[in-house]
Amino acid sequence: RVLLFGAGRKQMKMKYKSKRWSGTYTGKWEGVIPNLMRRYNQTKSGGIRDWIEQFMSMRPCPVCNGARLKKESLSVTVGEINLGEFSQMSINQALNFIQKLKLESMDHIISQEILKEIKERLRFLYDVGLDYLTLNRSASTLSGGEAQRIRLATQIGSQLMGVLYVLDEPSIGLHPRDNKRLLNTLKKLRDLGNTILVVEHDKETMEAADFLVDLGPGAGEHGGEVVFSGPPENILKSKKSLTGEYLSGKKRISVPKSRRNTKAKELILFGASGNNLKSIDVIFPLGKFILVSG
Template identity: 60%
Template sequence: IIAKPVLKEILSRLNFLLNVGLEYLTLNRSARTLSGGESQRIRLATQIGTQLAGCLYVLDEPSIGLHQSDNVKLIQSLKKLRDLNNTIIVVEHDRETIESSDYLVDLGPRAGEHGGEVMASGPTHKLLRNGSAESLTLDYLAQRKHVYEEKPRRTGIGHSLNLSGATGNNLTGVNLSIPLGTLTAITGVSGSGKSSLINETLVKYLMKKYFQSKVVPLPFESVEGLEHIDKVIEIDQAPIGRTPRSNPATYTGLFTYIRDLYAQLPESKMRGYAVGRFSFNVKSGRCEACEGDGLKKIEMNFLPDVHITCDVCNGKRYNRETLDVMYKGKSISDVLDMTVEEAFTFFEEMPRIRRKLKSLLEVGLGYVKIGQPATTLSGGEAQRVKLATELSKVSTGKTIYFLDEPTTGLHFDDVRALLDVLNKLVDKGNTVVIVEHNLDVIRAADWIVDLGPGGGEYGGSIVAVGTPADIMKHESSLTAEYLRRELNAFAS
């Protein structure tokens, strides 16, 4: 009698873990060894495994890090929760989640200042059937627009990067071969060993080899083919900075050129202002009340710190004397407050500045302000800022890029723009390796390495390799099953 209510709570939480495909996890597993998808689903289990009724749940992109097979289980669990008389609001880009919803609200038409309007709202099945002339999302859902258009696969430059005998975590002596000069997708269910193989083994070894990094890769036997690579770039979703002073302009190096420009103006020379005057890290030109942050931090002790706009400079970061220097009627603070799109037009006569801005535009960040604090950027935006930084550099044609789920938080139209950028890199002879679940990106890959067949102890092996057409022939691959469904839906 005493244990019955406790057992009920335990079983409800365990059932949710089972329903989202986490049956392979041990309950004493260390949290730091969990993949991103596993961690998110455990957090979801904490919240909705209680099976409360009459609640409003708001989920922000729950499909992040989930394989399509896991996503189907998640959708089924959310529907069960809805059937208990709960309301569930999901902010989402995933096609299957959107199509499974009862009601759809689409915002747009674009991002940033070009958005903020409701483009379509109503029962999902009606909107999918009837469409909306204004909704970009419905254009993609109804296949009027496509993320990926069929084209010939690249076969690479004739060389490959080979990793042998990887045994870290759940890997079972994996031998990996990546054709150089291709867009290669690493796929598999959550917990199948993708991160262990790529991020924890191969990338860490390459970082140690090329940059004398102190990180220790997971166990493996050998790596061959390094003579065909001269540069390694890992683009992850870690923040580009942890203070309001870090922003896209400083991270990409764009701000250096802007400060140089303002220091060369006649007004600056007349006043004796050097480049340092226009830095918010130097005392001479910045607002001393907020030390160039534009914000003041209020410590809340046991609660997260609160940032409020500086009441001296009103968020402009600089003192009045520095703001008196104008270029085309704009102070340096006004420039930092411009979106990438606005700045690209404003600096039309400055090729060095425009090159940096163009790379940000190409990765779909035209709506972001160039001085936007790094602390307010999402993981997906931070990753694209990093990608833009690399794009603005001169390519060697022998670089290998590693990206971990770059489509996180991206709309179909943004994914299309991202693929265009990645394909340009590969067309120059570079290699791009993506750990990804997005079926549009997987279809666009030249080469796929699929891990599995399951997660945890049921995974850790390569179950299929080849082009998307090759992968679809494998019966043991869960990715192949959903790839076939996607192509059949596309064909119909």
């Protein structure tokens, strides 16, 4: 314990040995952990922080079990659960809980406006396809698409008008079944009196737009020109737009007639549980083209 956490104010006799100097001296022993924490907080070097972080790990607080609230706060319950238990729910579960919550008449009057606001905020997150996220999810673990959709839900809640919103592929990482909810949310934002400019490659989003701008004719240095601009239905008739040819069905991505059936080595993951994964086992055959969807 003294080695890790230090000896406080106590003077200790220590032997020091290195290539440049060796000897004995008396002084205070800071401890390995306080030393690393002090250096981590004081340094401006990213390299030193990365080196120290290899000795660090995140663990739930043993007192509150990760609820981030003191005992007195956790002792208050509504509907037989406290705030810590509520924050462990997914957006979908929390929304169902609020909708089914039954209170006494006086409690209902007091909480009416608060519950209405909570319900609306949860509904916004649900509508942008984030119903699977838990309320206590750390922001650092969110994907770029998830973080962007949270910001989008926040903007809808602010009820601003006359704003230009620029979104970079908001459907990225979103399951196709949730795409319509996202599109309805964008339309609600538009109907408030805002302009929504979306950079997107999703077919359903293109068809839902009021106005479509297609850049091309190729990618990278072979593009950069406006090939088409106008209502989405008109791009189907465009002879210059490669996007229009695929949207109209004139061109298709062909399905391979044969697949690789060679026996290959496998990469097997057991109990994967990061972020949204629920302790799954999965096999990836090596040397093949593998797709993960969902």
